Amino acid sequence: MSIAVDDEDIQAFLVESYDNLDRIEQDILALEAASIDQGTLTRLYRSLHTIKGNCGFLPFPKVEAIAHAGESLLGRLRDNSLEITPQVTALLLQTADELRQLLREIEATGQEAETDYSTLIKMLEAVQDGSSSQAADDLLDLKLTTSLEEDFEGFQLKLNPSEESEIATSTIRVNVELLDQVMALVEELVLARNQVVSFSDALDNSAFTGVCQRLDLITSNLQEGIMRTRMQPMSTIFQRFPRVVRDLAIAHQKQVQIWIEGAETELDRSLIEHIKDPLTHLIRNCIDHGIEPPDVRVAQGKPPEGQLSIRAFHEQGKVNLEIRDDGKGIDPERLKQRSQQLGILSSAQAEALSDLEAFNLMFLPGFSTAEHVTNLSGRGVGMDVVQSNLERVNGTIEVRSQVNFGTTFRIKVPLTLAIVSALLISSGDERFAIAQTNIQELVRLEGQQIAQIETLYDVPVYRLRETLLPLVYLNSVLQLTDTVAASEVVYLMVIQADEYQFGVVVDAIDDVQEIVVKPLEKQLKDLAVYAGATILGDGQIALILDAVGLARQSGVIAQFQKHLSAPAIAAEDLDKQLILLIEGPQASRMGIPMLTAERLETFSFSNVERVGNQELVRYRDRILPLIDLHRAFGSSVPEREDLSVVVVALSEGSSVGIVVDRVLDIVEDSLSFKGAATRPGIDFCANIQAQVTEMLDIHAIVEIVNPHLLRQAG
Numbered sequence: 001m002s003i004a005v006d007d008e009d010i011q012a013f014l015v016e017s018y019d020n021l022d023r024i025e026q027d028i029l030a031l032e033a034a035s036i037d038q039g040t041l042t043r044l045y046r047s048l049h050t051i052k053g054n055c056g057f058l059p060f061p062k063v064e065a066i067a068h069a070g071e072s073l074l075g076r077l078r079d080n081s082l083e084i085t086p087q088v089t090a091l092l093l094q095t096a097d098e099l100r101q102l103l104r105e106i107e108a109t110g111q112e113a114e115t116d117y118s119t120l121i122k123m124l125e126a127v128q129d130g131s132s133s134q135a136a137d138d139l140l141d142l143k144l145t146t147s148l149e150e151d152f153e154g155f156q157l158k159l160n161p162s163e164e165s166e167i168a169t170s171t172i173r174v175n176v177e178l179l180d181q182v183m184a185l186v187e188e189l190v191l192a193r194n195q196v197v198s199f200s201d202a203l204d205n206s207a208f209t210g211v212c213q214r215l216d217l218i219t220s221n222l223q224e225g226i227m228r229t230r231m232q233p234m235s236t237i238f239q240r241f242p243r244v245v246r247d248l249a250i251a252h253q254k255q256v257q258i259w260i261e262g263a264e265t266e267l268d269r270s271l272i273e274h275i276k277d278p279l280t281h282l283i284r285n286c287i288d289h290g291i292e293p294p295d296v297r298v299a300q301g302k303p304p305e306g307q308l309s310i311r312a313f314h315e316q317g318k319v320n321l322e323i324r325d326d327g328k329g330i331d332p333e334r335l336k337q338r339s340q341q342l343g344i345l346s347s348a349q350a351e352a353l354s355d356l357e358a359f360n361l362m363f364l365p366g367f368s369t370a371e372h373v374t375n376l377s378g379r380g381v382g383m384d385v386v387q388s389n390l391e392r393v394n395g396t397i398e399v400r401s402q403v404n405f406g407t408t409f410r411i412k413v414p415l416t417l418a419i420v421s422a423l424l425i426s427s428g429d430e431r432f433a434i435a436q437t438n439i440q441e442l443v444r445l446e447g448q449q450i451a452q453i454e455t456l457y458d459v460p461v462y463r464l465r466e467t468l469l470p471l472v473y474l475n476s477v478l479q480l481t482d483t484v485a486a487s488e489v490v491y492l493m494v495i496q497a498d499e500y501q502f503g504v505v506v507d508a509i510d511d512v513q514e515i516v517v518k519p520l521e522k523q524l525k526d527l528a529v530y531a532g533a534t535i536l537g538d539g540q541i542a543l544i545l546d547a548v549g550l551a552r553q554s555g556v557i558a559q560f561q562k563h564l565s566a567p568a569i570a571a572e573d574l575d576k577q578l579i580l581l582i583e584g585p586q587a588s589r590m591g592i593p594m595l596t597a598e599r600l601e602t603f604s605f606s607n608v609e610r611v612g613n614q615e616l617v618r619y620r621d622r623i624l625p626l627i628d629l630h631r632a633f634g635s636s637v638p639e640r641e642d643l644s645v646v647v648v649a650l651s652e653g654s655s656v657g658i659v660v661d662r663v664l665d666i667v668e669d670s671l672s673f674k675g676a677a678t679r680p681g682i683d684f685c686a687n688i689q690a691q692v693t694e695m696l697d698i699h700a701i702v703e704i705v706n707p708h709l710l711r712q713a714g
Contacts, residue, residue, distance in 0.1 A: 009235065010110065013054050017063075017103055020047040024096050032089040038078070045074045051099070057239060062112045063102050069124040070095045076128050091127060095120065176269070179229060186226050187516040190419055191535050193219040194513060198537030213618065220514075223419060230270075234312045234319075235263035237276045241283060245308060248287045255294050255305040256287055262312035267319050271413055274393045275321070278386040282323045282409050283308070285383075290327030290407055300404065302326070314415075318437060321411040330401040332358035342367065359399040363387040394531055396548055420517060422544065424510040424536070425493070428480030431542045433515055433534055434493070438547040440501075441666070442509060443492040450490050462492065462503060465578075465668040469494065469503045472554040477529065495547050502551060513537070517544060529553045577671070579688060579695075580646065581664040585635040589664070591686065591693045598647040598655060600663060605640055614706055617657065619647070625709055628659040632681050632701045648698050656702060656709060671695075680704060 027044045031037065048071045055064035070092065076082040098120055105113040193215055200212035238260050249256040267275075291297075291306030298304050311322040335358045336350040344364060345353075353361075361367055365384040390397055395413035414420065414437070422433040443464065445453075453462050453471065460471040471492070475481065493504045515534040524530065528549035536542050578594035601619070608626065609616050615626040626645065630637045638661075645657040667688060675685035675692075681704055683697040702709050 007110075009058065009239075010106065013058055013060075014103055014107055016054065017051050017099075020051055021096055021100050021103070023047050025093065028089055028092045028096065031084055032086065041074060041078045045071060045078055048074060060102075060106065060112055062117055063099060063106075065121060066095060066099055066102070066117055069121045070099075073124050073128050082128070088127060091123060095124065174229075179226075183226055183230065186223050187419060189219055190223060190514060190516050194515075194535075194537035195539065196537075223514075227268075227419075230268050231266040232269050232272055233263060234265045234267060234272070237272060237279065238263045238310065238312075241279075241310060244280065244283060245287065248284060252287060253293060254287065254291055256291055256308055257305050259307065259309040260311075261309070265312040265314060265319060267413070268415060271319075271393055271415075274389060275395070275411070275413060278389050278397075278411070279310075279321065279323065281383075281386050283310075286323060286325040286327065286407070290325040290329075292328055318412045318414055321413075322408060323411075324406060324408040326406040329403040329405055330359065330362075330399070330407055331403050332401075335359065335361050338367070356398075359401065362399065363397075394546070419514055421512060422515045422534075423493070423512055424542065425474075425491075425506045426508040426510060427474040427478065427506050430478075430480060431510070431536065431540060432474075432545050433513075433542050434495075434545040434547065435531075436512060438495050440494040440496050443494060443503070445490040445492060446488060450488075453490075464494070464503070465666070469501070471503045471505055472550060473505045474550075475505075475507070477550065477554050495551075502554075504550065515542075515544070577669070579667050579669055579671075579693075581667060581688070581693065582646065582660040583662040583664055584629045584660060584694075585633050587661075589691055589693050590629075590660075591688060591695045592646060592648065592658070592698070593695075594666065596648050596698060598649055601645045601647060601657070603643045603645055603657075605643060608643070614709075617645075619657070624655060624657045625706070626657045626659055627702060627705050629661075629701070630659075632704050633679070650699070650702065650710065656698070658696075658698070658701070 024044060024047050027040045027047075030040050031044075048067050052064050052067035052071060055061070055067070073082070073088075073092070077084060077088075082088070098117060102112055102117075105111075197212050197216055200209050203209075241260070242258055245256055245258045286308055287306075291308065292300070292302075294304035297306065307326045309322070309324045311320075311324075313320050332353075332355040336345070336353060339345040339361050340347060340350050344361070344367070362383045363386070367383070387397055390411060390413065393413055395411060397412075398410050399407065400410070401407040414435075421436045423436055423439055425432050425434065445462075453460055455461070456468065460473070461468045462471055463469070491506050491509050493506065493509075495502055495504055513536070515536075517532045518534060519532055520527070520530060529546055530543050530549070531546040532544045534542055534544060580592045580594050580597050580600075582590050582592065584590040603617050603619075607617055609618075615628070616623050617626060618624075624647065626643070628637050643659050644661070644663055645659055646663075647655050647657050649655050669686070669688050671686050671688075673687040675687075677684055677697075678694065681697055681701045683695045683700075686693050686695055699710060
């Protein structure tokens with residue numbers, strides 16, 4: 001039941017211990033000059049106690065033993081049962097020196113030195129027992145018999161800066177409030193940057209545009225640097241859980257083994273504080289309600305020792321946390337029955353619930369299935385507080401459980417609350433922002449595609465690559481002016497929010513922008529569809545949409561899921577892949593595997609620069625080379641005001657922009673019907689949607705136009 005000690009744990013221990021030793025030396029000298037001072041003694045005692053306590057998590061018994069002996073001596077001084085004398089302060093300084101030497105050895109080798117420190121510990125104990133005179137004499141004799149040569153070597157050692165601890169000199173401690181103030185200033189700088197960039201777009205001044213691009217880059221780098229200073233590993237809270245699990249297991253007479261994975265995963269410091277209590281509560285629930293006693297587990301064919309795993313990992317710009325046990329699981333039917341007993345649902349309402357909806361009943365205030373109240377749980381409080389605490393930081397929680405096999409709690413929280421990348425959209429006369437992490441793709445519907453929107457179970461749906469996608473009309477949910485019905489073009493955002501996948505229909509899609517998230521005033525806190533507000537570059541205020549709240553508020557998701565279960569995946573569908581269909585030279589139909597396509601972008605031709613024969617464009621703080629398919633296939637390049645570009649990865653960290661005439665669609669196909677390539681630059685021909693489609697060989701195309709790019713990428 002322990003977390004493996006890694007280099008980060010040791011480094012954190014050394015940093016704090018060096019700081020404590022610096023304070024210890026200063027306080028010892030202050031005591032020697034001013035005699036007894038309770039404040040100084042208390043500070044000394046606390047510093048040594050911290051060093052000793054931190055050793056409880058690390059394999060450093062010598063440091064712990066010396067710190068404990070010194071702490072005991074300070075305890076005698078603090079309760080006035082021992083006087084401070086020059087001999088006592090000399091012994092305390094010797095203790096600090098030996099601790100510092102031990103720390104340097106740990107820093108250099110990762111482990112304690114082989115030196116025997118029993119003499120020092122005996123001297124500290126002797127002083128405590130009242131034998132201070134003899135102990136002091138021993139110490140002074142030890143110092144006086146040191147040879148002149150050894151003294152000179154020690155003097156050289158003190159003057160040699162290379163002997164200073166690298167950790168002690170390469171780290172500083174910063175007040176958290178100061179860090180928060182700097183972060184607040186960075187947020188304001190981001191807002192100002194957005195406004196300046198907005199002005200730059202409206203002006204035709206290349207010099208001003210260049211300055212704005214430089215400001216944009218510096219602001220982004222500064223923001224990233226400040227964000228890194230706020231990030232802390234999950235080990236800061238994970239390290240307490242083995243002890244929590246041990247104590248709870250003993251209290252419940254159960255055997256539990258804990259597994260921790262991803263302790264190095266980093267999260268914003270403020271978010272770590274918010275999720276600490278919810279995680280602790282879920283662990284308590286797993287042991288109290290989930291994992292069975294050893295005799296029950298053996299009778300069910302399980303090992304007597306229950307398994308509890310905690311896992312943290314990054315995914316889609318969020319930190320995911322999984323708490324999983326192999327206990328008795330949660331019976332959704334029992335939850336439905338309990339909801340009727342508590343008068344929450346009628347019999348008909350409970351019967352209509354899916355298993356997932358039944359699991360969500362646990363998050364209702366006062367809901368509990370426990371037959372008996374214990375000192376840990378059963379009072380019907382806790383799970384609703386867990387959800388509330390997570391929602392305050394835009395986090396979500398979901399439950400998956402199977403009777404007799406265990407339960408999994410999945411928590412998702414954003415990496416940071418301060419600055420996020422968001423897509424700006426318009427509906428009615430209003431502009432909104434939505435976090436990019438929630439958006440899977442953007443779809444533009446026109447003509448016959450709009451007519452393919454159907455109504456199923458009173459819910460509008462769109463068939464996107466053989467998947468029925470329930471639609472939410474933003475104008476309708478927010479009661480805005482409806483302009484979609486009269487529009488010839490429909491913009492659709494495919495949203496993944498928690499366990500929901502749905503499409504949001506909006507009037508227009510604007511641009512991606514880094515925004516500063518500002519909390520809503522208390523009068524608007526109950527509006528679940530909004531996660532906050534921000535100030536845009538043009539000075540306008542935009543509300544930030546909450547994807548999960550939008551799904552719940554619309555009601556169409558719940559209505560749709562009542563009638564449809566998740567579609568089964570046919571065996572022949574397993575080999576299908578997403579294909580980006582484009583229009584190439586001479587209106588030819590071409591395809592690019594979506595696995596290689598990073599993004600779809602539109603650039604103004606005025607932003608394209610030429611170096612030699614290579615066209616370039618500034619793209620996301622880097623230079624993106626452009627390859628026009630007309631040039632690759634030997635046809636004349638048409639004049640364009642805007643360029644449709646598919647950004648394709650050549651290798652790790654290297655990309656190229658493929659200029660196409662038009663993006664047609666994204667389809668799913670197994671590519672089972674293949675034909676030979678018709679010309680250089682084509683990998684093969686495929687029958688997609690009953691039409692011959694040339695699949696592009698990106699590397700071959702780059703080789704044709706500019707082989708130097710491939711050598712750079714390689």
